[in-house]
Amino acid sequence: MRGGTWGCSIALELARNGYNNVTVLDGEEVPSSTAAGNDLNKIMEEGTQSQDDTDAAYAWNRLHDLCTMAWLNDPIYKPHYHRTGYVMAASSDAAYEALLKDIRGREDEYHEVASAEQFQKTMPEGVLTGDFAGWRGFAKSSGAGWVFARGAIIAAKQEAERLGARFISGQQGLVTKFVFSSETEPGHNALRGVQSADGTIYRAYTTILANGANADNLLDLKYQLRPTAWTLAHIKMTPTKAELYKDLPVLFNIEKGFFMEPSAETHELKICDEHPGYINPVYGETSPEGEKVIVGSKPFARHQIPVESEERVRAFLKETMPHLAARPFSFARICWDADTVDRMPLIDWHGSDDIAGGRLLLAIGGSGHCFKTMPAMGQVVVEYLEGKVDDKTRRAFRWRPEMSTDRNWWDVQNRWGAQGEVMDITKVKGWTEIATN
Numbered sequence: 195m196r197g198g199t200w201g202c203s204i205a206l207e208l209a210r211n212g213y214n215n216v217t218v219l220d221g222e223e224v225p226s227s228t229a230a231g232n233d234l235n236k237i238m239e240e241g242t243q244s245q246d247d248t249d250a251a252y253a254w255n256r257l258h259d260l261c262t263m264a265w266l267n268d269p270i271y272k273p274h275y276h277r278t279g280y281v282m283a284a285s286s287d288a289a290y291e292a293l294l295k296d297i298r299g300r301e302d303e304y305h306e307v308a309s310a311e312q313f314q315k316t317m318p319e320g321v322l323t324g325d326f327a328g329w330r331g332f333a334k335s336s337g338a339g340w341v342f343a344r345g346a347i348i349a350a351k352q353e354a355e356r357l358g359a360r361f362i363s364g365q366q367g368l369v370t371k372f373v374f375s376s377e378t379e380p381g382h383n384a385l386r387g388v389q390s391a392d393g394t395i396y397r398a399y400t401t402i403l404a405n406g407a408n409a410d411n412l413l414d415l416k417y418q419l420r421p422t423a424w425t426l427a428h429i430k431m432t433p434t435k436a437e438l439y440k441d442l443p444v445l446f447n448i449e450k451g452f453f454m455e456p457s458a459e460t461h462e463l464k465i466c467d468e469h470p471g472y473i474n475p476v477y478g479e480t481s482p483e484g485e486k487v488i489v490g491s492k493p494f495a496r497h498q499i500p501v502e503s504e505e506r507v508r509a510f511l512k513e514t515m516p517h518l519a520a521r522p523f524s525f526a527r528i529c530w531d532a533d534t535v536d537r538m539p540l541i542d543w544h545g546s547d548d549i550a551g552g553r554l555l556l557a558i559g560g561s562g563h564c565f566k567t568m569p570a571m572g573q574v575v576v577e578y579l580e581g582k583v584d585d586k587t588r589r590a591f592r593w594r595p596e597m598s599t600d601r602n603w604w605d606v607q608n609r610w611g612a613q614g615e616v617m618d619i620t621k622v623k624g625w626t627e628i629a630t631n
């Protein structure tokens with residue numbers, strides 16, 4: 195198992211449910227510098243379960259319901275949820291229509307925000323000084339906000355550890371391959387565990403793969419995951435200035451970007467420019483027509499962002515907080531998550547014959563929106579282990595290679611921003627001047 199966002203949640207729920215031989219392997223100390231969840235903050239919107247939906251809507255709403263309960267009540271997660279409200283916006287007509295669709299049936303939770311003055315009034319005076327030209331949207335003061343992502347991961351890890359889970363990092367924790375029984379028991383080919391970079395073999399009755407965007411390094415996932423990178427930058431504020439920005443609602447323009455209040459510890463304000471993502475294409479054989487055929491996307495770590503991403507961050511700031519638009523970045527990084535075709539998680543027993551007889555449970559496919567569901571992931575994984583998962587959830591999160599046959603690696607998957615296209619990270623104009631860590 196891996197110690198990122200979902201890995202720590204899974205370890206915690208296993209330990210809470212009496213599993214007393216849980217080992218979490220990660221290439222880095224938790225929280226890993228490459229974990230998508232190792233971040234100052236993530237958007238959280240509360241949700242409730244529904245009964246009559248499609249499998250996907252039901253399963254997604256159930257995750258939302260479970261995680262909402264945890265963010266509101268679980269002593270491990272609750273301190274990290276800041277229920278400060280949410281302002282969502284769009285600039286084009288098409289994106290505004292998408293917002294309307296998104297809130298359909300929940301219109302009474304929001305009020306409309308349509309002028310610069312109305313946007314400015316969603317935060318204390320002096321925070322939003324921009325002209326919000328062309329912006330329209332909706333705001334609510336409760337039922338949403340942000341979570342201190344890194345804090346939640348550390349809290350879950352510490353509690354899991356206190357309850358007996360073992361965490362191993364570094365070369366000892368960096369998994370390089372699965373180990374099959376054929377290596378010691380000729381004639382059998384069941385999964386027996388994993389091997390790490392220093393050669394240690396960990397034998398396990400059940401192995402859970404929760405290594406985010408890197409999952410297909412270890413396993414042929416039949417193109418079900420597309421590692422996709424997004425971009426984030428920090429601006430350092432003085433403690434006095436940060437005081438003004440305390441308890442802000444999240445501001446998210448689905449075409450331009452988003453921010454939440456600065457970190458209480460470091461006074462850094464995180465800004466993400468919004469776009470459909472970058473991929474780092476991996477090419478297979480050339481097609482008979484002479485076209486290079488994409489067969490994957492390979493994540494890599496970089497504590498910089500493309501210069502065009504910096505331009506988008508600064509353009510977003512000019513429209514919202516122009517007084518900050520020229521500030522230097524104190525930190526930036528690209529951040530990889532794994533997109534499934536339908537953006538639903540992939541949680542299932544691995545179905546291949548090779549691994550039949552072993553017990554490999556996959557818990558991957560965050561698809562850019564599964565930090566908020568962190569507390570629920572562990573609970574759902576326990577249901578899988580105990581055969582208690584409901585049919586709708588099982589169908590929605592199933593191993594589904596049929597969806598990724600002839601996968602369109604450039605699919606924007608209902609995302610907005612930038613030029614409205616998934617971008618090739620090998621073709622960026624350059625990288626920001628942020629010191630690499």
Ligand SMILES: Cc1cc2nc3c(=O)[nH]c(=O)nc-3n(C[C@H](O)[C@H](O)[C@H](O)COP(=O)(O)OP(=O)(O)OC[C@H]3O[C@@H](n4cnc5c(N)ncnc54)[C@H](O)[C@@H]3O)c2cc1C
Nearest residue numbers: 198199200221226229230231237369405406560564565566
């Ligand atoms: C820029 C950005 C902004 C986002 N904003 C939001 C948001 O506002 N709200 C929201 O809900 N979601 C958001 N998300 C999505 C969310 O962060 C992810 O869906 C979620 O964190 C995925 O969790 P994970 O456990 O699958 O992966 P990760 O958190 O990436 O964890 C994977 C772990 O696996 C480890 N690992 C990898 N390979 C190996 C190996 N071979 N051996 C051992 N360990 C290994 C890594 O070190 C890491 O710790 C955002 C994502 C990005 C990139």
